[in-house]
Amino acid sequence: MSSSLSVYLLDVAATRALVGSRDDQLLKVISDRFGDDLARDDNYFSYEIEQGTLKAYEALRAVVHGGPFNSDEDRAFSLI
DSSP states (O other), X not given: OXXXXXXXXXXXXXXXXXXXXXXXXXXXXXXXXXXXXXXXXXXXXXXXXXTTOOOHHHXXXXXXXXXOOOOOTTSTTOOO
16 A cells, blocks of 8 residues: 655645636536546546446536535545
């Protein structure tokens, strides 16, 4: 078993402003830049997705659009 930690320096106010911003241009940039990572995560969590959890992009879109949020803690991309 292994683990890792990635640390990022963010402007907290600017980051919080993205939640619920409905910024489709932001989603496009993220999708273009990290599309392979999102697809890899979807593949890794394919069983959970088959059981009804959101795909990675759908979870990201829910955050940017302010919901709806999935509160089921057993889901791969639970947002609460």
